Amino acid sequence: MRDEVRPAHLRGDRADIVLSVHNLTKTFGTPSGAQVQAVAGVSFDIAAGETLGLVGESGCGKTTVGRALIHLPPPSSGEVVLEGRPMSGLSAAELRALRPRLQMVFQDPISSLNPKHSIADIVEAPLVVLGGIDRRRRQEQVREMLTAVGLDPDIVWNRRPHELSGGQCQRVSIARALILRPRLLICDEPVSSLDVSVQAQILNLLEDAKQRFGLTMLFVAHDLAVVKNISDRVAVMYLGRICEIAPSAQLYGRAAHPYTAALLASVPDPAPQAKRRIGRAIEGEIPSPLDPPSGCRFRTRCPKAAPVCAADEPVLRPIGPDHFVACHFPNL
C-alpha cells in the first residue's frame, strides 16, 4: 500500500488492525453491456474488538462491500488485508484456508439455512468442511454453540429451519458463523427482516458473542437506530462511496455530512412534539449508479449544493478526532 495515496482516515499506525480495506471497487456488467460501479473506491479499517457500522440507503453498495470482503464475488479492484495478509491474488485453496477467519451472517434467516438439513447438520457443516475433527467432538461443539446462542440443543437438534421462528433461525445462522471461531464477523443486515421485539434479542446476542469470542465486527444495516448502539464507529455510504465516518456518539450527536443529517432526520420520531431535528428528511430518489452525478454524488439531493460540488469531488478529510467527512460544506 503506497503511503501517498493512503486515505487520511485509515489508521495505518495502529498495530491491532484486523481488517483494512483500501480503495475497494466492485463493478457489475448489465445485460445491455453497461457497467455499474456498485462500490466506487471505499476504504476503511477495523481494529481488534471494534465494531464498525456501515449504513446507507438500499442500493448504496453496502451489501456488495460485505460480500466483496469474503470474495464472493471478489472485488473488481482494491485491496482487502485481513490480519496483515492481503487477500487479493490468493489461490482458491489459500482463500479456502483463510475463510474460517472471517464469517458472515446474512439478512434473510430463512433463505440462509438449507430447508432440507437439520439444525444440527447446518451448524456442524463448517466443522465437516474444515476437517480433522471426529464426529463426537464436532457434535459436542455444536451442542456448546447452540447453547451459546440461546437455543436448547435437545429441542432444535433434529428440527428443520421451517419449524423455527425467524429469530431462532438467525440464532442458528450466528451459531454456524461462530463455530469456526472467526476473527471477523460480517453481519449483513442481520435484524432487518425480524420483528422489532426480536431485533433487540439478536442484537444483544451479537453483543454477548462479541465479548465472549473476542470478535471484531462489520455491521451492515440501513437502520441508523439499530447501528447506533452496537457500533463503536459508523461509516455512512452513499451511492458506492463513504461520505462520513466517525465514532458512533460523535456521528449521532454532530453529523457533519448533509446526507448523514438527513438520514438521522428521517428516523421516525417517537415524540414529534419534542422536536430536536438536525435537518430535513431526505427527498427524492437515489440516482442511478449507472450514471452517477459529477463531483459530489449527493449534490442532486443536497440542500447545500453549490457549483463547486458539481465540479470537484470532495475527499474524506478530518474535522475532529477520528471524525472524517467528504463534503465541501460540512455542518460543523
Place this chain on the structure above:
Amino acid sequence: MTLSVAERERIKVVGPRRRWGDLLVALPAAWLGVAVLAAVFAPLLPIPDPFRQALLRTLQPPSAVHLLGTDALGRDVFARSVLGLRVSLVVGIGSVVFGLGIGGTLGLVAGYFRGRTDLWISAVMTVILSFPPLVLAIAIMSYAGPSLALVIVALGILFVPAFARIARANTLSLAEREFVLAARAMGMRDLGILMQEVLPNLVAPLIAYSMLMVAVAIIGEAALSFLGLSVPPPQPTLGGMIAAERANLLEAPWAVFGPALFLFLTILSLNVAGDQVQRRLDQREAAL
C-alpha cells in the same frame, strides 16, 4: 402480507377436498402396487402359460380359465397382458431413470456453473427437443434393431432435455439462495455444494415429474411395440398384442381391449397419482 412460520404451519387444507385427494392417491397407488407385484411375480402366478398355443381354442371369449379370453393363436390374453405390463413397467421406469440420471446431472451442472457450460448444455438440449420425439425413437430403433435395452435408451434420450430443464431452472434459483453463499463462505467446494446443498432440494420436484414421465414412457413403448419396433416376439408387449389382434376386433374384442385396459389403467393411475403428489409437494414448498 407475510406470515410467520408458525402461522403458515397452522394453515392446512382440511375437509372434503382433502378426503377426495386421499382417494385420488389411494386408488391409483393400489392399482400400481398390484401391477408391479403382478409384473414381478408373473411366473409364479396361478395363470395359464402365456406362450402355449392352442389352435383349436382360438379367440375364445372370457371364461373362468381364460379371464380375458384367448387370442388368434389360442394363447391366454390375461397372462400375456401381465407379461406385457412387465415390459411396459421395465421400459417406463428404466427410461425415466436414464433420463433423470443424465438430464438431471446436466441440468444441475448447467444451472450451477452457468456461463459457457450452460450455453453448450442448453444448446444440445434444444437440438434434441427439436426432433419429433417418436420419429427419433423410431429412427434409433430401426437403425439398431429391436431389443429391451435399446428401447429404454431410445426413450430415455427423449426424456433427457425435459429433466435437464427442470433441474436447471430449480438450480438457478437455488444457487441464488443465501445458504449456498454461506456454504461457499465456509469453504465448501463446488462438488460438495452441488451434492449436499442443491441436490436435496431438487429431489422433490424431480420425483413428482418422474411419475408423470413414466406414464409418457409407457405410451411411447406401446407406440413402438405397436409398430413392431420394441422388444421382439415371442415376448408379449401390450402394443404388440393390440397390433396383432386388431384384425379380429369384431369377433374377439377382448384380445384387443384386454391389453388396452391394462395400459389405460396404468397410465391413468400414474397421471392421477403423479398430479396429486406434485400438488402436495407444491403446497409443502409454498409453506417453506
